[in-house]
Amino acid sequence: MRYGYFDDTAREYVITRPDTPLPWINYLGNDGFFSLISNTCGGYSFYKDAKLRRITRFRYNNVPADDGGRCFYVCDGDTVWSPAFLPAGTPLDSYRCRHGMGYSVFEGRKNGVSASLTVMVPMGVNLEVQKLELTNDTDQAKTLTVYGAVEWCLWNAVDDATNFQRNWNIGEVEIEGGTIYHKTEYRERRDHYAFYSVNAPVAGFDTDRDAFLGQFRSWRNPKAVEERTSCGSIAAGWAPIAALRLNVDLAPGQTKTLLFRLGYVENPADRKFDALNVINKDLAHRMMQDFSSEAQFDTAFDALRAYWAGLLSRFTVHSGEEKLDRMVNIWNQYQCMVTFNMSRSASYYESGTGRGMGFRDSCQDLLGFVHLIPQRARERIIDIASIQFADGSTYHQYQPLTRRGNADIGSGFNDDPLWLIACTCAYIRETGDFSILDEPTPFNNEPSTEVPLLEHLRRSLNYTVTHRGPHGLPLIGRADWNDCLNLNCFSLTPGESFQTCSNFESGKAESVFIAGMFVKYGAEYAALCDRIGLADEAADVRRSVQEIENAVLSHGWDGEWFRRAYDAFERPIGSQLNDEGRIYIEPQGFCVMAGIGGADYGRRALRSAVSLLGNEFGLEVLHPCYSEYHDYLGEISSYPPGYKENGSVFCHNNPWVILAFCAVGDGNGAFDLYTRQAPAYIEDKSEIHRTEPYCYSQTIAGRAARTYGEAKNSWLTGTAAWSFVAVSQGILGIRPDYDGLVVDPCLPDHMDGFRVSRVFRGTRYDIIVRRGAQKGLVVDGRPVTGNTVPLTDAPSCSVTLTI
Numbered sequence: 001m002r003y004g005y006f007d008d009t010a011r012e013y014v015i016t017r018p019d020t021p022l023p024w025i026n027y028l029g030n031d032g033f034f035s036l037i038s039n040t041c042g043g044y045s046f047y048k049d050a051k052l053r054r055i056t057r058f059r060y061n062n063v064p065a066d067d068g069g070r071c072f073y074v075c076d077g078d079t080v081w082s083p084a085f086l087p088a089g090t091p092l093d094s095y096r097c098r099h100g101m102g103y104s105v106f107e108g109r110k111n112g113v114s115a116s117l118t119v120m121v122p123m124g125v126n127l128e129v130q131k132l133e134l135t136n137d138t139d140q141a142k143t144l145t146v147y148g149a150v151e152w153c154l155w156n157a158v159d160d161a162t163n164f165q166r167n168w169n170i171g172e173v174e175i176e177g178g179t180i181y182h183k184t185e186y187r188e189r190r191d192h193y194a195f196y197s198v199n200a201p202v203a204g205f206d207t208d209r210d211a212f213l214g215q216f217r218s219w220r221n222p223k224a225v226e227e228r229t230s231c232g233s234i235a236a237g238w239a240p241i242a243a244l245r246l247n248v249d250l251a252p253g254q255t256k257t258l259l260f261r262l263g264y265v266e267n268p269a270d271r272k273f274d275a276l277n278v279i280n281k282d283l284a285h286r287m288m289q290d291f292s293s294e295a296q297f298d299t300a301f302d303a304l305r306a307y308w309a310g311l312l313s314r315f316t317v318h319s320g321e322e323k324l325d326r327m328v329n330i331w332n333q334y335q336c337m338v339t340f341n342m343s344r345s346a347s348y349y350e351s352g353t354g355r356g357m358g359f360r361d362s363c364q365d366l367l368g369f370v371h372l373i374p375q376r377a378r379e380r381i382i383d384i385a386s387i388q389f390a391d392g393s394t395y396h397q398y399q400p401l402t403r404r405g406n407a408d409i410g411s412g413f414n415d416d417p418l419w420l421i422a423c424t425c426a427y428i429r430e431t432g433d434f435s436i437l438d439e440p441t442p443f444n445n446e447p448s449t450e451v452p453l454l455e456h457l458r459r460s461l462n463y464t465v466t467h468r469g470p471h472g473l474p475l476i477g478r479a480d481w482n483d484c485l486n487l488n489c490f491s492l493t494p495g496e497s498f499q500t501c502s503n504f505e506s507g508k509a510e511s512v513f514i515a516g517m518f519v520k521y522g523a524e525y526a527a528l529c530d531r532i533g534l535a536d537e538a539a540d541v542r543r544s545v546q547e548i549e550n551a552v553l554s555h556g557w558d559g560e561w562f563r564r565a566y567d568a569f570e571r572p573i574g575s576q577l578n579d580e581g582r583i584y585i586e587p588q589g590f591c592v593m594a595g596i597g598g599a600d601y602g603r604r605a606l607r608s609a610v611s612l613l614g615n616e617f618g619l620e621v622l623h624p625c626y627s628e629y630h631d632y633l634g635e636i637s638s639y640p641p642g643y644k645e646n647g648s649v650f651c652h653n654n655p656w657v658i659l660a661f662c663a664v665g666d667g668n669g670a671f672d673l674y675t676r677q678a679p680a681y682i683e684d685k686s687e688i689h690r691t692e693p694y695c696y697s698q699t700i701a702g703r704a705a706r707t708y709g710e711a712k713n714s715w716l717t718g719t720a721a722w723s724f725v726a727v728s729q730g731i732l733g734i735r736p737d738y739d740g741l742v743v744d745p746c747l748p749d750h751m752d753g754f755r756v757s758r759v760f761r762g763t764r765y766d767i768i769v770r771r772g773a774q775k776g777l778v779v780d781g782r783p784v785t786g787n788t789v790p791l792t793d794a795p796s797c798s799v800t801l802t803i
């Protein structure tokens, strides 16, 4: 069943009831100020870093799960209701939530009053603006009391949730008219504060949570709201909030609009104060002035919509398949932006307090983003490379605010370095900007260690070449892409990290997956070397590629599929020799994409993958699932069968298999797998799938699970980028390359063709692909041999490919 529908014209998903199986969320903000917002208006905001600069509080493990966030109450006679249903939870006469590109709209109606609440983070401002329009649809005058409230987080989200002996003493606010300033720790080392205000006179306020809520209550039923009053409380420690109360009189038919503004301000260290402990509010005043009228809001809203329309127009398809078009043209690209911005840090499943930006995650996210804003991709590549060590290994994660590698988790994930080659090559193919290779880039962010980025790529590659095991395959280290295959960590201590305990450094455990990556990205690196005149280096690299390819052919092929790894005792994993975990998905994707063993091995591996791993939502990570814990395998066997890495459909790796199908020219196989998990295609199963039908989730419980088909961990997954690569570059076959745009589709039999409009290096390519007798490529009316549309300086170019 469904809980809403796609409105493709508006680029919105319209949720028609508040009781979605899980909170269905959206992301606001593109650069500095970010907000998560659910279909009942829950969620939280932060500036750049969800751990270090959390603006509003979110309670993990809360019941009910999605309470709080943005708290609006409309008091009308005896009834108190919320325009987005929560927090009041009063049943509404009608409800809709429209999640759009960077904004969300909530439309609630109760007892003849309609509310429309539009929430956005305007472009280039550190502010969330909430426009609340209230209309009296009755023929009686209405006298409403309206509240808007948020709960502040004391900035560092980890301290906020743990260090209460300090926290309950430090909360401070300042009040100026109807504006509440949150200035905890501003008196000492912070130079930033937040504010919440409304563009109309307030009748009262509260800044102390417990005064506002009252004893034994929650955000569902604050005492002040019940009494239609405010206490004028001034927070001193405990939990500071901003709760504003307004009187709103509405004549029959009348509409009134209020603008609530949640802002974040940084001041220069020498201009922090106006007087002793009185904060300098100049910037906040300016921000409020800029968003004090409906017209200003509407202008910013139009600008936001225009921005997204422009971005998404860089790649559009018309295929005759409605669901394919809406994924490609809207939601998949939108999710690519979100994963680029967030990596795996902040969602309803990622707490924002743990992992910051992942090295491999961000490299892969970039693959689906680079065509949107290449300049931001360029900056990101340099940031990522800057956490690499001189020996080519790298920190696994870094915090976005400090850009420092995360020492808790450290390094030793042996696939990481190769992803840097993948994303840098993708960037250069997209932009033609070889100058990035000369960019001075430090190791471990240490000044004066800068070397050209190319040297980082070289060391990445060498790291694999020089870290090989008994079969000549790459060593796996703490884990490769599959974080849970921990072959050198024999953990028996509860709570210990499966990845970092590294207590059995065998120097033997090997990864066939990394071998596949090396063959693919080593070849890409060699091709890059050729382009920049490093023919000798290219030849050397090709020799290493050949060696590792041979190692896979001798020790990585299991007869009907590729093996996964060798453990610390040199025993194969992902083999018919095993009882459980006999086949894994990752090497079937990567080794086939890399062309190891040619189309013959490729087809056999894919046939095995589909028949053994396939379910209606895609291909499971492995089969059969591990039924008990094995210390020599690690976290993978810690999950109950069918969950996460132990045999769910771990969506991220399915697009690799789609691309593998394309590599062997099997369009039907590619398309079938694509449609098993593309969210728009499974919208009708929302009660089973449970997560948002407009974005990919990380994991869908496998056949062995008790809740087969149930997805978890929506939004922040490499599935977004890889699915976009798989559909745009594999199935539709539009691939940026050094010398031009390749058009090489791999369509299912039932598709007769499509049209794509794609901006590439400043030219808009209008591409028609169709079936016909007269095969070949025609560019601006002239036949061209091969599949590459040559580069041009013209603003537009029309291309027809007949297949």
Ligand code: GLC
Binding pocket: 344, 358, 360, 361, 480, 481, 482, 483, 484, 645, 652, 698, 717, 718
């Ligand atoms: C998560 C991690 C990613 C890893 C994957 C498989 O998505 O963020 O880095 O590759 O799990 O374990």
Ligand code: GLC
Binding pocket: 483, 484, 499, 635, 644, 645
């Ligand atoms: C990845 C995996 C998850 C594991 C984590 C460890 O996110 O998906 O299962 O717990 O890595 O860091």
